[in-house]
Amino acid sequence: MSDPTDNHREPNATTPPEADGSRSSDEADEFTVTPYAVSGEVNYDKLVARFGAAELTDEQITRFPDHPLLRRRTFYAGRDVDDYLAAAGAGDPHAVVTGRGPSGPMHLGHVLPLYLAKRFQRETGATVYVPLSDDEKFLAKEQSFASIGEHTRENLRDILAVGFDPARTRIVIDTADADVLYPIAVRLAKHLTPATVEAVYGEQDTVGLQFYPAVQATHLLLPQLVAGRQPTLVPIAVDQDPHVRVCRDVAAKEALPVRKPGALLGRFLPSLAGPGKMSSSGDAPSIELTDDPETVAETIHTHAYTGGRPTLEDHREKGGDPTVDVPFQYLRYFFEPDDDELERIAAAYRAGDLLSGDLKDLAIERITDFLAAHQRRRNALDELATELEPYRLTDEERRRALDSAGVPSVVGV
């Protein structure tokens, strides 16, 4: 499952928006959003209405653990959020699923939802599942399994560096955990029609990608299949919501002992090249989680789109625009948790007192500090298999998941 900050959209697949089934034909929308394609300027309110989700209320926001990504409504809508909040508030079992498609190094944007999930885990005891869809990435990309495997291992180090509690976290790799994922996906696939997949994911080039939505649905149900019915929240970019809807539909059709997973829907984070410029991979460099401070500074200084004026005089006189300034947006999303401090920065920028260069330096400092801590934990990791072991599904959990999905053991193990 793509995370909500994945700026790297698949350039190869397009879905006519009509096929989605959730778009009313009388809307003259100027933008298109499907799991594989975003075009035009996104109207987030319309998107929520189109998908039949609900905007988060102030009251819901306050019931979540405090986090800038929620408080400032980067995650701004959802599905079945109240069920999740009730369980989290009552100390009842509740889960978060947030995955990663390991087709390259992880960037700053990829890891922010994981840190959000870690906050949820720390504050309300959420179980966190992190599925890695190496199968899907192998099928969708011009890469060998060897290459995808290398990225998977590097990505795993980053996921481990987040510092989840192994007792409440399961990391699942599609090829390495196929013993449990494939049979459950088959169960879900029994009533997943080609028409549904094509409507939501677009026409697929291979039968592998036709089947993959069943695997993805399995990811979202896994916490409940392992540990019983409980509210599950899937934080994703709003364009990925159809994936959750597919899972909700098949879960209901198959009468599995699960609740339909809920969703926490986010806005797209802009790439360094600026808002509305997140078309395909490679447009602008990203900040990788392994970048050293010099590289971070160089990347931001060279590539970050700013809201500053063309000349110093102009800027001092008319002020900058923080709403389109990427360094400011990074602070707003994640790196400046203090609302008053953020507003002071915005005001100074708007007033022309703070220059674009200063704002870049501020963002560089915060990001560098964040990465230093992340890299410290990453570098302290031992051999991957050893580190991963406590996060993998146990044999008993595998057995329980298959049993819950109605796939009994044939050979009695």
Place this chain on the structure above:
Amino acid sequence: MSDPTDNHREPNATTPPEADGSRSSDEADEFTVTPYAVSGEVNYDKLVARFGAAELTDEQITRFPDHPLLRRRTFYAGRDVDDYLAAAGAGDPHAVVTGRGPSGPMHLGHVLPLYLAKRFQRETGATVYVPLSDDEKFLAKEQSFASIGEHTRENLRDILAVGFDPARTRIVIDTADADVLYPIAVRLAKHLTPATVEAVYGEQDTVGLQFYPAVQATHLLLPQLVAGRQPTLVPIAVDQDPHVRVCRDVAAKEALPVRKPGALLGRFLPSLAGPGKMSSSGDAPSIELTDDPETVAETIHTHAYTGGRPTLEDHREKGGDPTVDVPFQYLRYFFEPDDDELERIAAAYRAGDLLSGDLKDLAIERITDFLAAHQRRRNALDELATELEPYRLTDEERRRALDSAGVPSVVGV
């Protein structure tokens, strides 16, 4: 993979023969054969030509281990048979793949190819792989996984009762061996297009069945992925040949370290209801492997189609027709290995000296003896998991298969 004697065709799927791509449009054929549908009277010569396979030569027949199913050309055509025979003759590695779709009890016809494979194994040391496609049966049938699992366990007891050499035999169950099958199937699925699957298998109702051909192709390549490049023969009914062709195509596209699997193509065995009457399940009762002698006798006496005349006088005078007589055909296929004895029986039937009832009694006797031995071995089996263990892929074999397929271990196990 359906075996060549499976009289139970899927009634739900039909493929326009044009979609097969191997039928020349100028033929005015009066019959249709696809993996899911047989209709009309089958012309076996045309079928071989249509599929681009080759009829077995006398010389090839003599190089196979002696067996009535070959000597009498129930298996009458093939693909890459010489490669297989050369390896078998030279004592080089060679493999046979013959599977089972566990959607019900195994009938007499289902088990005959397994006994043929056992003969090959005993005489030339063939490695035998027996894949059980419980995933496909779950997807294609109105049955739960619990029901399919029950049939799988019962079928496994029958497969074990055949008496394969565990050192040279691997039994693979799609759901229970998904750890190795699914990642390899994904590798094969990367270039398996929906159009190819639809042309060969017809339009599918679910994404599970769209993907399944990749799993089936995995079955056919598994012996080589585990133990290195070697000729592999797949004995199947001629209508299943397109499945082998799909596998041959994807193996070539993915440049895997394997030879394209060969095929040994068989005629359809008639159901008890007679030749050309093998439309769908349930038309006529079958002889189950667990039937007692009384049931066998009752079933054959009541249901077997004969080539006898309507009255005793008529029969004595004009004689019977062994070519359509099902009890005689059972003797011919498998149960009367002596050619001279078979010809004596045929001659006596044609002369009117042997009555249909006598011929039935003869077949009943042979079948009952065969089943008694099979059931003796079946009843002597211990707990299923224990018996199955020496036939399952070892951890090292699993690792080797994945490595050969270019799916390296992500987590270093």
